[in-house]
Amino acid sequence: MVGRLASARRSASPPRARAVEGFLDAAERLLIEEGHAGVTTRRLAGAAGLNQGLIHYYFGSLDEVMLQALERFTDRLIKRQRALYEADKPFIEKWRTAMRYLEEDLAAGYPKIWLELQAFGWNRPEIRERIARVNQEWREVLTDAFGNAADEYGLDPREFPLEALVSLVMTFNQGIELERVSGVSAGHDALLAWIDQWLESQGETNEHDHHHAARRGGQT
Amino acid sequence: MVGRLASARRSASPPRARAVEGFLDAAERLLIEEGHAGVTTRRLAGAAGLNQGLIHYYFGSLDEVMLQALERFTDRLIKRQRALYEADKPFIEKWRTAMRYLEEDLAAGYPKIWLELQAFGWNRPEIRERIARVNQEWREVLTDAFGNAADEYGLDPREFPLEALVSLVMTFNQGIELERVSGVSAGHDALLAWIDQWLESQGETNEHDHHHAARRGGQT
DNA sequence: AAATGCCTTAGGCGATCGCCTAAGACGTCA
């Protein structure tokens, strides 16, 4: 490590910060277009329109770039997820928003970033640990949300154990992203439609309970 | 060093075939231990205990090694899956065997091979296409099996649409493998236990129908 | 024994990699 920030003290060092963000943006683009093996110092500098020496100067190593890219990317996702499920809306609306996010993300290629970073981490303990932590945070958000939803729908926790339910949703979600990135989309629409319809039918059979539960439950 | 004998012509060229198999075995080992980026000609030759020139001589390129490794690996999986679900047993036994396979494979690190090959394919159209084809075969096997199982359990296809059910099973299965390779296993046991219990309860409520259906249904 | 042709080897070519350095540009102080 070299450069300490001097002007950082009074103006958050916009040029440096801009360069750092530029590299992280470029890293995401390269992850989508080339995969994690395609993120080299030279290509990264080229994609960011900056000099490759800066990568060493600002980040120290390429691994650190990948780690920071992972942190920034996953922070965004977790924040969005948290905001969504903390909102005061019927569960089905949250679910539909989440599924809309999924479609939007797929269209934008974001799951490729997430999966490439995971693949990168499979052989780098530090990265893998961070991945596991993000996964854990995500699971916690869903556990909260689904716990409330189970109340809202009046589901029997013995018939639908929360932990299993959350794991099912997380795994099939990631499975869908994995398949899509590998060029497979067969059955996905049918699956999502099925779930949507099931949620809707549950909402109808428990109509009045639902209103009570929705009012009652913020969270905690 | 390997065996001599240029009886190649009359007995399927054992030395060459052995070398090829040796490289493919070594490739699988390297995929597990190093990831697809760790499969280089030199490391592959080292892991196989063979000369690196042979890779060019036998395969032409490293990409061809990866492609053949993918074909061999996926052929094994599909064959096993097909044999399992074509057997004449109650569905729950097949399912439990499949879940036992999953655990065994995870213990042996095989899903890492599958996922590394997928990651490798994300940026190589030829590989990706093969991945998609294997996925399709797999889905067909499950569609057959679950179609029969739905009969066996007397499930209403309107309540449990086959395509969605198959997609759910495929995606959550791959999601579990993905999470495990990334170091996450939380909730997996609970999820599998839940499914097992649900299948068992379905078997009980439809006990006699079940026997009829099991006798009735081979397949076709 | 000589010739043939498959098999195997060591080694090297050009390209690319991550990381680092030396030097100058720039802005901000005294």
Next chain:
DNA sequence: TGACGTCTTAGGCGATCGCCTAAGGCATTT
């Protein structure tokens, strides 16, 4: 204006990569 610390640059070092070649080993056929 001169000194100083920060930022930015071009370029190069050693390592490693995929691919290929030239040369011989060796069993089989003449």
